[in-house]
Amino acid sequence: MKEKSRILVVDDDRNIRQLVRLYLEKDGFEVHEAETGDKGLDAFRKQPPDLMLLDLMLPGMDGWQVCREVRKVSNIPIIMLTAKDETFDKVLGLELGADDYVTKPFDPKELIARIKAVARRTQNAVPPAKEIIFPNLVINMTNYVVTCDGTDMELPPKEIELLFHLASHPNQVFTREQLLEQVWGFDYFGDSRTVDVHVKRLREKIQGDSDHNWQIKTVWGVGYKFEVK
Amino acid sequence: MKEKSRILVVDDDRNIRQLVRLYLEKDGFEVHEAETGDKGLDAFRKQPPDLMLLDLMLPGMDGWQVCREVRKVSNIPIIMLTAKDETFDKVLGLELGADDYVTKPFDPKELIARIKAVARRTQNAVPPAKEIIFPNLVINMTNYVVTCDGTDMELPPKEIELLFHLASHPNQVFTREQLLEQVWGFDYFGDSRTVDVHVKRLREKIQGDSDHNWQIKTVWGVGYKFEVK
DNA sequence: CCCAGATTGTGAAATATTTATAAATTCTAG
DNA sequence: CTAGAATTTATAAATATTTCACAATCTGGG
Numbered sequence: 001m002k003e004k005s006r007i008l009v010v011d012d013d014r015n016i017r018q019l020v021r022l023y024l025e026k027d028g029f030e031v032h033e034a035e036t037g038d039k040g041l042d043a044f045r046k047q048p049p050d051l052m053l054l055d056l057m058l059p060g061m062d063g064w065q066v067c068r069e070v071r072k073v074s075n076i077p078i079i080m081l082t083a084k085d086e087t088f089d090k091v092l093g094l095e096l097g098a099d100d101y102v103t104k105p106f107d108p109k110e111l112i113a114r115i116k117a118v119a120r121r122t123q124n125a126v127p128p129a130k131e132i133i134f135p136n137l138v139i140n141m142t143n144y145v146v147t148c149d150g151t152d153m154e155l156p157p158k159e160i161e162l163l164f165h166l167a168s169h170p171n172q173v174f175t176r177e178q179l180l181e182q183v184w185g186f187d188y189f190g191d192s193r194t195v196d197v198h199v200k201r202l203r204e205k206i207q208g209d210s211d212h213n214w215q216i217k218t219v220w221g222v223g224y225k226f227e228v229k
Numbered sequence: 230m231k232e233k234s235r236i237l238v239v240d241d242d243r244n245i246r247q248l249v250r251l252y253l254e255k256d257g258f259e260v261h262e263a264e265t266g267d268k269g270l271d272a273f274r275k276q277p278p279d280l281m282l283l284d285l286m287l288p289g290m291d292g293w294q295v296c297r298e299v300r301k302v303s304n305i306p307i308i309m310l311t312a313k314d315e316t317f318d319k320v321l322g323l324e325l326g327a328d329d330y331v332t333k334p335f336d337p338k339e340l341i342a343r344i345k346a347v348a349r350r351t352q353n354a355v356p357p358a359k360e361i362i363f364p365n366l367v368i369n370m371t372n373y374v375v376t377c378d379g380t381d382m383e384l385p386p387k388e389i390e391l392l393f394h395l396a397s398h399p400n401q402v403f404t405r406e407q408l409l410e411q412v413w414g415f416d417y418f419g420d421s422r423t424v425d426v427h428v429k430r431l432r433e434k435i436q437g438d439s440d441h442n443w444q445i446k447t448v449w450g451v452g453y454k455f456e457v458k
Numbered sequence: 459c460c461c462a463g464a465t466t467g468t469g470a471a472a473t474a475t476t477t478a479t480a481a482a483t484t485c486t487a488g
Numbered sequence: 489c490t491a492g493a494a495t496t497t498a499t500a501a502a503t504a505t506t507t508c509a510c511a512a513t514c515t516g517g518g
Contacts, residue, residue: 100416110418121410143400144448156504157450193466194506200467220514221465385493422477423495429478449503450476 005119006030008049010040010066011081012059016104020053023108024115037061041069048074051115054098055081071097077118081106132167134228136212139164148206155205158183162198163206166216166226175223199224234348235259237278239269239295240310241288245333249282252337253344266290270298277303280348282340283327284310296327306347310335361396363457365441368393377435384434387412391427392435395445395455404452428453 007029009020014035021031032049034040037058044052052070056063067078080101099118102111130141138147141164145152155163165183166174174182176192184190199216207215217227236258238249243264250260261278263269266287273281281299285292296307309330328347331340359370367376370393374381384392394412395403403411405421413419428445436444446456 113418114416117406117410120406142402143454144402144451145400154448158505190505191507193508196466197468197506218466387494420496422497425477426479426495447477 005051006032006047006049007051007053007115008032008034008040008043009053010034010037010043010058010063011053011055012036012057013055016055016081019108020111023112027112029115037063037066040066044070044074048076051076051119052078053081053111053115054078057083067097075122077122079111079114079118130164132164134167134212134214137167137206137214139167146206153205155202159198159202159205162195163202163216163226166224167214170214170226170228173219173222173225178223195224234280235261235276235278236280236282236344237261237263237269237272238282239263239266239272239287239292240282240284241265241286242284245284245310248337249340252341256341258344266292266295269295273299273303277305280306280308280344282308282310282344308343308347359393361393363396363441363443366396366435366443368396375435382434384431388427388431388434391424392431392445392455395453396443399443399455399457402448402451402454408452424453 005028007024009017009024009031010033011017011020012035017033017035021033024031032043032047034043037060040052040054040058041061043049054063054066058066063080067080070076070078077099078097080098081104082101083104099122100114102114132139136149138145139160140146141160144154144157144160146155146160146163147153162179162183165179176195179195180188180190180192184194199218203216213229215227217225219225234257236253238246238260239262240246240249241264246262246264250262253260261272261276263272267290269281269283269287270290272278283292283295287295292309296309299305299307306328309327311330311332329343331343361368365378368389369375370389373383373386373389375384375389375392376382391408391412394408405424408424409417409419409421413423428447432445443455443457446454448454
């Protein structure tokens with residue numbers, strides 16, 4: 001399981017830091033603080049966080065300088081905090097390597113949303129070309145299209161995800177519990193017959209009649225596998 | 230025969246304007262002046278010049294903002310004027326769409342040389358013909374015009390940008406979040422239903438009745454794609 | 459081979475989720 | 489200030505998912 005994301009908040013305003021801490025911790029983040037640019041940089045160097053919230057106006061070294069220093073050694077996401085009247089251009093922050101910016105005063109919910117968005121964006125930076133090819137079967141996760149025997153077909157999300165997961169590990173058997181966890185999500189709690197129903201529908205859609213050298217096979221007493229001969 | 234090149238000088242310093250005018254006219258340019266960003270933009274809109282000389286520090290709307298506004302509708306060459314001590318990264322100006330920059334105080338001969346260089350460069354440049362062509366559908370981003378089934382139509386900016394983005398990546402599915410990020414802008418924070426509404430209006434405008442070999446398709450549970458058969 | 463017990467397949471109803479649409483509101487350029 | 493555009497909101501419609509009862513199938517032992 002994933003650990004808490006560590007966020008470093010660099011701002012000279014004690015109230016801001018408190019506010020941010022309050023909301024972020026409520027949302028499951030681990031929060032660290034620094035009140036000047038220099039201290040922020042120190043904190044970053046000692047233990048790099050997963051994301052930095054950086055005020056622009058700081059005593060001593062300002063936010064831009066900190067951002068630049070951090071960028072010399074790291075690509076962690078950085079979100080700038082700017083006052084409304086600092087009419088600085090978004091592009092400037094970008095140029096310096098920030099990933100987003102939020103103007104003060106800000107809505108804490110918006111801040112959270114942006115943090116998550118940035119985190120996601122930087123994680124998905126290199127989306128793996130998701131396509132699996134078998135004789136008479138192509139699973140394209142970019143277009144969300146499954147081509148079987150030359151005919152394109154659209155499947156509901158869960159079905160295509162299940163198929164993709166099974167086909168990604170040919171011949172490997174998965175229990176229903178494993179599939180629920182890996183396809184539905186680790187925190188999913190539900191009936192394992194759900195898997196059966198999805199398998200059934202997949203089968204009638206993609207292997208209705210013809211015989212391929214692959215199939216979704218039931219392993220009695222265990223679960224299912226995508227078998228390739 | 231070619232006419233005189235028209236140059237718009239935007240600077241709040243009367244002396245600078247005079248100086249530039251003096252040298253440029255001696256070199257056969259037609260010179261227009263504006264003393265603030267807003268006036269410069271007005272002048273640009275009334276009669277777009279062949280090239281703009283833009284001071285960075287301006288009362289009211291500054292040079293960057295003017296540059297951006299101009300860039301929204303035009304690719305005319307822009308040269309930035311910056312004071313020596315404004316230690317801006319050249320890259321920053323370039324990022325905003327400027328073609329070159331000159332630091333004050335400048336040697337008029339250098340300015341002339343740069344103007345000519347930029348003019349030459351931008352003339353020979355291959356304009357990024359932002360145009361996408363499908364059977365019965367032409368998306369022209371230069372004119373912001375969409376031609377569907379032979380009839381031209383003007384769409385609101387967001388709609389055409391969305392269409393352009395989707396059509397630029399045929400068959401690829403985008404989530405609403407991705408579209409918000411990539412079409413609306415990375416810093417946009419808003420409701421993802423917004424995308425639905427724009428898609429709806431696009432659909433009723435460009436694929437109301439006839440059947441084409443393309444369409445904006447909903448991928449249930451995921452997002453939208455511009456499908457081409 | 460047949461049976462009992464366990465496991466899986468199936469169809470259909472109940473739920474939940476996602477999308478379409480229209481209408482109201484806010485925003486923005488002029 | 490005004491009109492058109494963008495966005496939000498609310499509701500209806502479409503679609504997917506889950507559940508559940510029962511049928512069908514498999515397995516191992518007698």
